[in-house]
Amino acid sequence: MNHAKPSPVGRRRPRQSDIARAAGVSQATVSLVLRGTPEGMALAKSTRQSVLNAAEELGYVPDPVATRLAAATNGMLGLYTFSTTFPTEVAHSYYPILVGVEEEATAQGQDLILFTGSARAASRADDPAAVRRVRVADGCLFFGRHVPEGPIRRLTEDGFPFVYIGRRDEPGVPYVGADYVSASAEVVGRLAAAGHHHLRYLREHDQAPASVDREEGVLRGARAAGLDTSAMVVRTDGHDLDAHLRSWREEGVTAVVVEQTDTGAALAALGAAVERAGLRCPDDLSLALLGAPTGTRGTAPGGGAVYSGFDVPMREMGRDAVRLLLELISGAPEPPTRRLLPCEPVAGGTIAAPTATGPNTRKA
Amino acid sequence: MNHAKPSPVGRRRPRQSDIARAAGVSQATVSLVLRGTPEGMALAKSTRQSVLNAAEELGYVPDPVATRLAAATNGMLGLYTFSTTFPTEVAHSYYPILVGVEEEATAQGQDLILFTGSARAASRADDPAAVRRVRVADGCLFFGRHVPEGPIRRLTEDGFPFVYIGRRDEPGVPYVGADYVSASAEVVGRLAAAGHHHLRYLREHDQAPASVDREEGVLRGARAAGLDTSAMVVRTDGHDLDAHLRSWREEGVTAVVVEQTDTGAALAALGAAVERAGLRCPDDLSLALLGAPTGTRGTAPGGGAVYSGFDVPMREMGRDAVRLLLELISGAPEPPTRRLLPCEPVAGGTIAAPTATGPNTRKA
């Protein structure tokens, strides 16, 4: 026997067998008709019609769970986040992606399952069991700077359709990322064109693809402009940068480029140091920010201008990832299954020609 | 026969029968052990252990779809929005709720299914079939100013657990709403205490509970303060309010209270009229806003001060709704299943004592 599923309160909701009884056909025939398969369409008009009528009459709605178990699709797409899901602090970087995903999912008639990282028994977001849950959905989107490889490999082996939001190194893994390399190179080129020949690139220690790509772009742009890149890259853990800033200025550095991450540590540290040094931006020092989500760009210290740099098309990435995932699910992906979207350059107000007066002209 | 589910690529993922074979027990026993039921715990230690080992060995993860179909729960909560889902314009009012829901769901180890309103075949968000989809989840949260009653009644009849985010009139329907009545009354009381005796309440035509409650609160507060309420309530469809504003001023009105809705039509219209009239706020006119989501409060025209009024605890509503839903699912809800959360008064800068000089003292 079985469960008390048939609700404490009202009538049981109708299933195919109820329709079959009402229409005087077999349950299988009901399935055929309702799914609108070729076989179903080939049935006698009268059979079809009576099935359809009975279904309408009874208010039938297919059970998505049973549908899915019986190997069909269920019109649900998963979204699994490896960063802390939704936390208020990273809301700004996460939300635009969610909006994009939601928009496109809605447009495509797909529901969305937000896998909340923790969940059930074994907890951590990178727990293999946790990741495997995503299989309830027809396919899944993954997002986060750091992603556990094991569970994902397993999914690949199983042939489960998924797409990363963000570039990945693992070969064969489909993704929709941002072209940080080109965008970062362009920013450095812009600085060089404005007359900056001594600059620093400030980044965090984190080795996520998004960070690696920005650095590569910065170096590429610097070389293209003929700049000396030997001491250009500086890593910070977010601590006090006052000493650094002072020595850079003494070395004639006129511009600092900084990466934006979900922690924002590097940017915050730089901002604080600039503030404390009493420097004005861009008068005393030009600043460029590599990649804020569209619309969330902050303003620089010592001047309050909007950061120059580029925007990351988060929303569009979300939308495109949904499209790609759907293509994968249907088995016919449009050729590039690894896509990089262009970033929008932002003029901002933190880049100006360097004051030709040399280092340390203004007050300490 | 059946489907090609066993992945095009790799090995089939293990199921209970695989574990059973490896451990030399029946599949049912595996289920008992893995679910950790009383019966399962009562099994011989050695049996338990070998099952557990085999499961670990094979990397077993239960199939949530099958689990759900076989009548257990699946650890998924639905969120169904009747307003346009997520559209950028209402993002501000919707997002805090989503954040709250997400936070609590994560804390409780539940995944979230975002039903995208439209979806599949028949489209509109209030389509019965669309609403019925929510049954994949263990329970569902509903949100939106306007909610179709039919589909919901059906859900009730079926004994499906759900909770509204926002107060509802339908008897017996569980909800977590905001106490707009008290909060609105308090705002009017505050105005009266500041010396305002002639005021107007501007609202839209929309008859959602949230609007009805605000009006009730305003009238209650006004009566408590001994104010004349006969001409107090004014409805607007968002069009030109210049003439209204002029006549109010001539009648000696010194303060206007306005409701915040997801369209923001009334507020926008009032703001524009105040702007055009060249009035300063709160110098020439006090303004109060009834209910913006925490943190999204805008600034008033003619002065740029933050609106006085109250904040709606969207995030907390989301959290509490998840808790209530979980209680409902487990069958043991804590007594009030219809809850109203207090709103936070916001002092803001748009309420001041009326200038004792009477109407139209300042420039047109």
Added chain:
DNA sequence: CTGAAAGCGCTTACAG
């Protein structure tokens, strides 16, 4: 203490 069986509500070959 454990196994065999029925059932959840569908889909999909396969017979007639």
Added chain:
DNA sequence: CTGAAAGCGCTTACAG
């Protein structure tokens, strides 16, 4: 053109 049957991977009484 339609029905009977098997199967998806679980859970849950019910026997032993």
